[in-house]
Amino acid sequence: MLEGRWKLVILFHLFGGQVLRFSDLERAIPGISQKMLIQQLRQMEKDGIVSRIVHHQVPPKVEYCLTQWGQALCPALDALLTWAAQREAMDGGNPAAAVRN
Incomplete structure (x- = not known):
């Protein structure tokens, strides 16, 4: 899915x-x-993560947002961002240091 x-x-x-x-x-x-x-975007829409909103106007306007299911992923994504920031701070931003650890 992701x-x-x-x-x-x-x-x-x-x-x-x-x-x-x-x-x-x-x-x-x-x-x-x-x-x-x-x-x-099409795959994420099919999976129920993203909603596609079509505004029938000229010029055409299409917007995307997270569905309720997509919003439910936000705490997990926030935790992932926090983990990545802590890891980067611990390793001094050096990807090679992360591999050695």
Whole structure:
């Protein structure tokens, strides 16, 4: 469900009730192609983690936010962020130190 390089990154950007347009997500995630972002969002929508909100207007407006199920992941993501920050502080930001430990 959360496998792959980009899904956690997308979740972190939608964390905390953020509602973002596709273009906002695309700008916020350097290195992701438009095709990959579309694929990941569609899969996350299919899995019930992300909600796609279509506003029928000109120009078209599509927004994404976490569903209730996606919001339920927030405490786990917050714990993961805390763990990563503590680990980085402990290792002085040196990935090689983390491997040696």
